[in-house]
Amino acid sequence: MTTEVPRSFHMTPDEFRRQGAEVIEWIARYMEQVEDYPVLSSVEPGEVREQLPATPPEHPEPFEAVMADLDRVILPGVTHWQSPNFFAYFPANTSGPSILGDLLSSGLGVQGLLWATRPACTELETLVLDWVVDLLGLPERFLSTGDGGGVIQDSASSATLCAVLAARHRAAPDNDLAGLVAYTSEQAHSSVEKDVRVAGLPASSLRTIEVDERFALRPEALAAAVEADLAAGLRPFFVCATVGTTSSTAIDPVPAIADVCERHGLWLHVDAAMSGSAAVVPELRFVNDGLDRADSYCFDPHKWLFTNFDCDCFYVADRSALIGALSVLPEYLRNAASEQGAVIDYRDWHVPLGRRFRALKLWMVIRHYGAEGLRHHIRRHVALTQELVAWIEADDRFELAAPAPLNLVCFRHVGGDEVNQRLLDELNASGALHLTHTRLDDRLTLRLSIGQTHTERRHVEAAWDRIRTLA
Amino acid sequence: MTTEVPRSFHMTPDEFRRQGAEVIEWIARYMEQVEDYPVLSSVEPGEVREQLPATPPEHPEPFEAVMADLDRVILPGVTHWQSPNFFAYFPANTSGPSILGDLLSSGLGVQGLLWATRPACTELETLVLDWVVDLLGLPERFLSTGDGGGVIQDSASSATLCAVLAARHRAAPDNDLAGLVAYTSEQAHSSVEKDVRVAGLPASSLRTIEVDERFALRPEALAAAVEADLAAGLRPFFVCATVGTTSSTAIDPVPAIADVCERHGLWLHVDAAMSGSAAVVPELRFVNDGLDRADSYCFDPHKWLFTNFDCDCFYVADRSALIGALSVLPEYLRNAASEQGAVIDYRDWHVPLGRRFRALKLWMVIRHYGAEGLRHHIRRHVALTQELVAWIEADDRFELAAPAPLNLVCFRHVGGDEVNQRLLDELNASGALHLTHTRLDDRLTLRLSIGQTHTERRHVEAAWDRIRTLA
Numbered sequence: 001m002t003t004e005v006p007r008s009f010h011m012t013p014d015e016f017r018r019q020g021a022e023v024i025e026w027i028a029r030y031m032e033q034v035e036d037y038p039v040l041s042s043v044e045p046g047e048v049r050e051q052l053p054a055t056p057p058e059h060p061e062p063f064e065a066v067m068a069d070l071d072r073v074i075l076p077g078v079t080h081w082q083s084p085n086f087f088a089y090f091p092a093n094t095s096g097p098s099i100l101g102d103l104l105s106s107g108l109g110v111q112g113l114l115w116a117t118r119p120a121c122t123e124l125e126t127l128v129l130d131w132v133v134d135l136l137g138l139p140e141r142f143l144s145t146g147d148g149g150g151v152i153q154d155s156a157s158s159a160t161l162c163a164v165l166a167a168r169h170r171a172a173p174d175n176d177l178a179g180l181v182a183y184t185s186e187q188a189h190s191s192v193e194k195d196v197r198v199a200g201l202p203a204s205s206l207r208t209i210e211v212d213e214r215f216a217l218r219p220e221a222l223a224a225a226v227e228a229d230l231a232a233g234l235r236p237f238f239v240c241a242t243v244g245t246t247s248s249t250a251i252d253p254v255p256a257i258a259d260v261c262e263r264h265g266l267w268l269h270v271d272a273a274m275s276g277s278a279a280v281v282p283e284l285r286f287v288n289d290g291l292d293r294a295d296s297y298c299f300d301p302h303k304w305l306f307t308n309f310d311c312d313c314f315y316v317a318d319r320s321a322l323i324g325a326l327s328v329l330p331e332y333l334r335n336a337a338s339e340q341g342a343v344i345d346y347r348d349w350h351v352p353l354g355r356r357f358r359a360l361k362l363w364m365v366i367r368h369y370g371a372e373g374l375r376h377h378i379r380r381h382v383a384l385t386q387e388l389v390a391w392i393e394a395d396d397r398f399e400l401a402a403p404a405p406l407n408l409v410c411f412r413h414v415g416g417d418e419v420n421q422r423l424l425d426e427l428n429a430s431g432a433l434h435l436t437h438t439r440l441d442d443r444l445t446l447r448l449s450i451g452q453t454h455t456e457r458r459h460v461e462a463a464w465d466r467i468r469t470l471a
Numbered sequence: 472m473t474t475e476v477p478r479s480f481h482m483t484p485d486e487f488r489r490q491g492a493e494v495i496e497w498i499a500r501y502m503e504q505v506e507d508y509p510v511l512s513s514v515e516p517g518e519v520r521e522q523l524p525a526t527p528p529e530h531p532e533p534f535e536a537v538m539a540d541l542d543r544v545i546l547p548g549v550t551h552w553q554s555p556n557f558f559a560y561f562p563a564n565t566s567g568p569s570i571l572g573d574l575l576s577s578g579l580g581v582q583g584l585l586w587a588t589r590p591a592c593t594e595l596e597t598l599v600l601d602w603v604v605d606l607l608g609l610p611e612r613f614l615s616t617g618d619g620g621g622v623i624q625d626s627a628s629s630a631t632l633c634a635v636l637a638a639r640h641r642a643a644p645d646n647d648l649a650g651l652v653a654y655t656s657e658q659a660h661s662s663v664e665k666d667v668r669v670a671g672l673p674a675s676s677l678r679t680i681e682v683d684e685r686f687a688l689r690p691e692a693l694a695a696a697v698e699a700d701l702a703a704g705l706r707p708f709f710v711c712a713t714v715g716t717t718s719s720t721a722i723d724p725v726p727a728i729a730d731v732c733e734r735h736g737l738w739l740h741v742d743a744a745m746s747g748s749a750a751v752v753p754e755l756r757f758v759n760d761g762l763d764r765a766d767s768y769c770f771d772p773h774k775w776l777f778t779n780f781d782c783d784c785f786y787v788a789d790r791s792a793l794i795g796a797l798s799v800l801p802e803y804l805r806n807a808a809s810e811q812g813a814v815i816d817y818r819d820w821h822v823p824l825g826r827r828f829r830a831l832k833l834w835m836v837i838r839h840y841g842a843e844g845l846r847h848h849i850r851r852h853v854a855l856t857q858e859l860v861a862w863i864e865a866d867d868r869f870e871l872a873a874p875a876p877l878n879l880v881c882f883r884h885v886g887g888d889e890v891n892q893r894l895l896d897e898l899n900a901s902g903a904l905h906l907t908h909t910r911l912d913d914r915l916t917l918r919l920s921i922g923q924t925h926t927e928r929r930h931v932e933a934a935w936d937r938i939r940t941l942a
Contacts, residue, residue, distance in 0.1 A: 009844030010924065011567030013499040020499070023571045024491035027578030028484040041590050045813040048594035056602040060841040063568065066834075070575065074831075077591025082580045089588070092825075094580040096482025097534065100494045104541065106573045106779050107498030109553045109565040117560070119512050120548025123519035131527040154625060155823035165669060175673040177648065190801040191824055197796075198636060198822060200671015202646040247802070302825070308577050309827050325668075330661040331718070331910045342516040351669060351822070352626035353662055354563075354773070356780050360545075363537075370531040373480030439802045453481065 009060060019063045026067065027099065034083050035454070038431025041079045048077040079434065084454040087463060088436040090246070090274045091407075091451030094308035097368035101361030102308060112355040115343035116335040122344055125152060125359035128366065132313055135371055136279035136299075139292035142315035144344070150315040151349040152358045156273035157191035159298035159314035162322060162350055164199045164238055166296065167267030169325035171237035175200075181229045183207045184240040185217035187250055189271060192240045214403050215250035215440065217241065223260045230264065238267045241294075243287050244275025247438040247447075248402035248410045251275070254290030262293065269296045273312070274451075277304040278406050280374045284382065287406075295321075304381075304407070304451045305374065307365050311358055314349075323348045377453075381407045384460050385450045391464055397471050401445040408449045410440060413471055417444040426470055433463045480531060490534045497538065498570065505554050506925070509902025512550045519548040550905065555925040558934060559907040561717070561745045562878075562922030565779035568839035572832030573779060583826045586814035587806040593815055596623060596830035599837070603784055606842055607750035607770075610763035613786035615815070621786040622820040623829045627744035628662035630769035630785035633793060633821055635670045635709055637767065638738030640796035642708035646671075652700045654678045655711040656688035658721055660742060663711045685874050686721035686911065688712065694731045701735065709738045712765075714758050715746025718909040718918075719873035719881045722746070725761030733764065740767045744783070745922075748775040749877050751845045755853065758877075766792075775852075775878070775922045776845065778836050782829055785820075794819045848924075852878045855931050856921045862935055868942050872916040879920045881911060884942055888915040897941055904934045 011019070051073045081092045112121035129150030133142050142148045153159040164182065171180060177200055184192045186208040196206045207229075209222045226236045239261055241252040254270060261268040270291060276299020278284040291297060298314040301307035316322045327348040337343045347353050366374070385407045392398045392411050401410040413419045421444055424437055438445050450460060482490065522544045552563045583592035600621030604613050613619045624630040635653065642651060648671055655663045657679040667677045678700075680693045697707045710732055712723040725741060732739040741762060747770020749755040762768060769785040772778035787793045798819040808814045818824050837845070856878045863869045863882050872881040884890045892915060895908055909916050921931060 009840050009847055011839065013502045016502065016567040016570075017495060017499045019567065019571055020495035020574075021492060023574055023578075024488060024495060027575070028488045028491070030578060031484045031487065043590050045586070045590070045808055046594070048591045049598050052595075052598055054598075054601075056606050056837050057841045058843055060844050061838045063571075063839065066568075066838050074591045074595065077589075077594065078579060078581055079587075079589050081582055081589075089582070092580060092582050094577065096487040096490065097537075099487075099574070099577040099580075100490055100534075102577045103491075103494050103570070103574050104498070106565065106570040107494075107501060108549060109563060109570075109779050110549055111552055111560070111563050111780060115516070116550075118548075118550050118552075119514050119516070120519045120545045123517070123548065124523075124545065127520050127523055127525075130525075135527050155825045157824045158822055161669075161822060168671075175668065175671060177671055190799040194797065194799050194822070197646065197799075198632075199669070200639075200646060200648055308580050309582060309825055310823075326665065328661040328665050328668075331908075337516055351629055351632060351665070352781075353628045354626045354780055366527050367532045367537050368482065368534065369480050370528045372529055373531050376480055437802075 022067065034080050035085065037080050037083065039080050039083045039085050039434040040428050040431065041077050043077045048073060082452065084452050084456065084459045085433040085463065086452050087448045087450065088434040090303050090449055092303060092309060093306050093451055093453040095306035095365060095453055097364040098307045098361045101364035105357040105360045108357060110357055112357060113347045113353050114335060114338060114345045116337045118357070121357045121359065122346060124363060125346065126344055128359045128363050129313060131366060135366065136276065137285050137288060138297070138315065141292065141317040142297065147319065148315060148317045149319045149344070150313055151346050152362070153298070153312040153314045153350050154310035156189070156271055156298050156300055156312050157194065158350060159312050160191055160240060160269060160271055161195040161198055162314060162326070163267070163269035163296040164195045165325040166316065166322040167238040168199055170267060170321045171235060173324070177201060179233065179235040181205050181207060181234050181236045182238040182240070183209055183222055183225060183236065185209050185211050185242060185252060187211050187215045187245045187247055188240055188242050189246050189273070211250065215245060215248050217252040217257065219253055219256035219260060222257060226260060226264050226266070236264055236266055238269065240269045240271055243270055243272035244406060248440055249275060249404065249406050249408045250402065251287065251405060254294065258290050258293035267295045268293065270294045272297065272299040274300065274303045275406055277301065277378060278382065280371065281379050284406070301362055301365070304378070305365065306369065306453055307362050311362055326350065381451050384457060385409060388448065388450070388460055388464060395468065401440045407451050408447060410438065410445050410447055412443060412445050420444045420446060423467070423470055427467065430466065432466055493538065505551050506556065508551050508554065510551050510554045510556050510905040511899050511902065512548050514548045519544055553923065555923050555927065555930045556904040556934065557923050558919045558921065559905040561774050561920055563774060563780060564777050564922055564924040566777035566836060566924055568835040569778045569832045572835035576828040576831045579828060581828055583828060584818045584824050585806060585809060585816045587808045589828070592828045592830065593817060595834060596817065597815055599830045599834045600784060602837060606837065607747065608756050608759060609768070609786065612763065612788040613768065618790065619786060619788045620790045620815070621784055622817050623833070624769070624783040624785045624821055625781040627660070627742055627769050627771055627783050628665065629821060630783050631662055631711060631740060631742055632666040632669055633785060633797070634738070634740035634767040635666045636796040637787060637793040638709040639670055641738060641792045642706060644795070648672055650704065650706040652676050652678060652705050652707045653709040654680055654693055654696060654707065656680050656682050656713060656723060658682050658686045658716045658718055659711055659713050660717050660744070682721065686716060686719050688723040688728065690724055690727035690731060693728060697731060697735055697737070707735055707737055709740065711740045711742055714741055714743035715877060719911055720746060720875065720877050720879045721873065722758065722876060725765065729761050729764035738766045739764065741765045743768065743770040745771065745774045746877055748772065748849060749853070751842065752850050755877070772833055772836070775849070776836065777840065777924055778833050782833055797821065852922050855928060856880060859919065859921070859931055859935060866939065872911045872914070878922050879918060881909065881916050881918055883914060883916050891915045891917060894938070894941055898937065901937065903937060
């Protein structure tokens with residue numbers, strides 16, 4: 001036993017003050033230095049693990065030893081998502097107020113399964129999710145003050161699962177799933193297929209509808225597929241439209257899709273995981289088109305709204321379908337507030353029972369930035385992206401692979417797949433930036449996503465310089 | 472705009488240092504004072520919300536204003552799960568090293584969906600989950616170095632869902648669910664029913680098997696139910712055994728249940744959400760009996776192992792069934808490390824795609840306490856519980872309602888439901904402690920769960936004094 005650990009083994013409040021100060025300082029320095037690290041970790045499989053003991057320690061170790069391993073072993077194995085030179089996948093931008101909001105949640109250590117177990121957690125979540133309706137100009141049907149409401153989920157994958165479950169409950173309350181059919185575009189996120197399978201439907205019950213030249217779902221193809229399935233005696237029940245596909249930010253025509261859904265009584269879910277945040281900017285509210293006719297909606301503040309994972313906002317227009325799908329009530333959870341129907345019990349709004357106080361971080365982010373600050377940054381990211389688009393268009397060696405309406409550019413070297421693969425590999429190996437790829441029109445395509453908290457014009461310029469130089 | 476918020480709207484690293492110090496101090500003071508707060512919040516529905524603005528702020532607000540609202544509005548609406556006088560539901564004990572581990576995870580802000588997106592996150596998780604096998608004396612089949620392995624899930628509800636999905640995949644890889652039947656005891660956690668429904672099975676396909684006088688599943692009743700279903704042409708596929716039921720810590724006879732499962736080829740999942748932690752103490756390893764024949768297992772360090780939510784450890788003996796149930800591979804997630812099969816991609820081990828670096832906090836807890844420290848505290852909680860059991864047995868006005876093998880006592884006043892309800896209400900209204908209830912043998916029963924980080928003998932004594940005085 002060391003001097004750092006008292007006989008009780010617990011970390012005392014004073015020790016927590018001391019070590020907490022060290023951790024805060026470590027993170028502040030990380031924020032200051034993250035730009036200088038190679039963005040993509042270059043460790044080999046197994047390299048991190050083999051530097052750590054194979055078995056747990058018998059005796060307490062000083063906190064300093066753990067922090068030393070963090071620097072020595074963990075940090076070299078980290079791909080720096082918070083680097084301003086991280087342009088891969090999607091942004092996962094975080095911020096000081098979000099980190100501190102999450103810290104307060106950990107410090108309070110409360111469980112929000114029921115209103116009664118933590119009233120403030122439930123009510124703050126309901127309030128903040130209503131704030132977000134205002135902030136993004138979402139339809140009023142998603143407000144908790146009517147028949148709908150919002151809830152924080154861990155991810156868009158889980159939110160979309162809940163949408164599938166609510167739709168399935170409406171179509172087949174007894175879980176007789178025979179003949180149920182779901183629809184999404186062939187460019188939709190892989191989680192739609194995963195969620196449909198989780199919900200017990202065979203993979204063949206998901207129709208992936210073809211897209212147009214902009215990679216957006218063709219509503220006439222959707223209508224034809226639904227009608228063919230109806231004619232075959234099947235039971236169409238669910239459509240997932242995407243506003244901002246993962247691959248290329250394609251925006252499905254939600255109003256035309258809503259026409260099909262209304263005609264045939266299908267549940268319409270809109271997945272705007274990354275792109276939804278754009279709606280804090282009034283001139284970008286085209287991402288909300290048709291949303292007033294959707295049954296459910298989700299977007300991720302943990303992608304592009306300065307809030308660290310996990311924080312997906314999931315909304316339903318009719319909360320009774322969601323609760324009907326997910327509610328079970330054992331004796332040990334019965335309580336007066338719930339039985340009177342006066343409160344929301346979020347355990348009935350998702351799969352897990354327990355839940356952290358996740359609303360705190362989103363509340364803190366919104367209060368720290370204000371609507372004004374959030375607008376400023378989202379607008380700036382989109383403007384930077386549009387500058388990059390212009391640079392790509394002005395260079396003969398490159399071409400845009402898809403429209404870039406928001407903060408993701410899909411482009412490629414005209415030299416073909418092999419050239420693009422080499423370009424991608426060399427860019428990533430340089431450590432100076434991190435990009436990922438997709439395939440569009442069956443051609444290898446580079447994706448450059450702009451949305452990290454501290455990405456400035458100079459980072460995008462440097463990235464483009466390097467891409468051009470390597471080309 | 473205030474002086475606290477620079478023109479960029481972002482919180483600078485220096486501002487983060489300053490506010491971070493405030494938050495650390497706030498939490499340290501909370502740790503020091505939590506014992507003095509009324510344990511159960513007494514706010515009325517709507518009271519928290521109405522003290523906050525109905526719409527989001529247009530302009531940035533100073534961090535101090537948010538912290539002031541935390542004290543003024545949020546704290547009175549919080550039920551203090553970290554109070555040493557919290558004896559309700561289950562412990563959700565946290566600790567300094569866990570809070571700081573989670574803080575580091577937020578500060579790094581990395582996404583662990585694939586090994587390639589954050590090698591250290593994946594490898595540390597695999598290592599720590601292997602450490603836990605050692606720490607708890609779990610069977611070797613759950614080690615990642617063989618065919619099995621562990622993963623951190625958000626909750627036992629989600630872990631059990633994954634067990635159902637893996638079992639369903641093994642029994643019906645094409646999701647032809649007709650006739651599938653699952654089994655658990657009538658005392659099992661409500662999440663089993665929820666998970667079976669999520670997985671697309673009708674509620675009627677879950678058999679809740681009767682329990683014995685100790686509230687443990689009767690294996691002969693299970694065998695009879697399975698045989699009857701087979702005779703009726705149905706397809707039994709999944710059994711969930713519980714080690715430590717939520718209601719009364721009943722321990723299902725896992726070895727006898729495993730006999731039934733082996734005989735008929737059923738997937739055996741063992742849910743030890745709270746009680747699993749007991750196995751850090753060698754003399755309490757009866758909780759692992761029969762586990763070497765289970766297909767999957769879960770327990771929650773976020774309940775009784777000083778690790779804050781969310782941290783459920785979920786193990787499978789054959790990871791291929793789990794991955795088969797949950798894997799989908801879109802182009803934008805393809806990468807060399809995954810294709811070579813050299814690494815684990817945890818996105819295929821649960822429903823969400825994105826994931827936090829949750830292994831950090833568990834790693835820090837184990838290193839801070841060492842096996843020695845964890846044993847010390849779990850042993851102490853069980854010993855305190857056994858003292859309380861003796862006090863209850865010595866008082867004629869009270870009776871035990873169930874065996875108390877670990878850290879939960881179910882008891883009641885002999886005066887009947889009405890007396891017990893009044894007792895419960897008055898105890899909770901006192902603010903001095905918080906208990907919850909269950910029903911056993913159709914009689915209202917008080918539950919007293921001992922496992923908060925700072926619960927000492929004096930808190931249990933004071934609780935019992937108050938109970939006796941009120942009685």
